[in-house]
Amino acid sequence: MDKQGVTKLLVRLKEGEQEVYDQLYPLIYEELRDIAYAHMSRQSADHTLSKTELVHETYLKLINQSQIDFTDKSHFLAIASRCMRQILVDYARKKHAKKRGGKKQDITYIDEIFEKQDKKAQELINIDNALDQLEELNERLSKVVEMRFFGEMTIEQTAKALDISESTVKRDWMKARGWLYKKLKERFDIQ
Structure with a gap:
């Protein structure tokens, strides 16, 4: 099915036809896997969540939304990318929040892996x-970063999803990257 066919299914989904998810999922699965791969490539090599699990969790999160507001396939994929970001951040927060108790022990190679x-x-x-x-x-600017960095969407796809020109996306992308670099460097001391 072509992009217009997917958009038609998305319109039906938006109109409340929940059974459309079963038709839609196989058509966009590979693109969701590509987005998940982009997200997972920024994770540590020993991350316990696989890209397949990330795709499935995203799918479940999307079908549990009472009202998803999207305009077309590109916009839907941008929303999916945002969901993946949220899932990975929640995962990171849970992992970071776990406290390791017990007596102080010598640092081992395993401890170094956990520290990384x-x-x-x-x-x-x-x-x-x-x-x-x-x-x-x-x-x-935030949406441009989500789509370009987390979703690895092209300038053209981002422009279409946000309904702005490609030159505006390029300018926003440059501004956002500069702002984020400065903010992360000063606030979080990221080199």
Whole structure:
């Protein structure tokens, strides 16, 4: 089925036909896996959530939404990318929040691995917090970052999903990256 056919299914879904999910999912599964791969490529190698699990959790999150507001396939995939970001940040927060108790022991190689995982989780939380701050200042800049960085959407796909010109996406992308770099460097001391 072509992109227009997917958009028609999305319109039916938006109109309340929940059974459309069963027809839609196989058509967009590979694209969701590509987005999940982009998200997972930024995680540590020993991350316990697989890209397949991320796709399935995203799908479940999307079908449990009472009202998803999207305009077409590109916009739907942008929403899916945002869901994946939220799932990974929640995962990182839970992992970072776990307290290791017990007596102080010698540091082992395993401890070093856990320390690296914890640092990766904290970096993702820091990026998410900075992106939330950017969203308060300029929602469109935040959406551009989500789509370009987390969803690995092209300039053209991002422009279409946000209904803005490609040159505006390019400018917003540059502004947002500069703002995030400065914010993360000063606030979280990220090198």
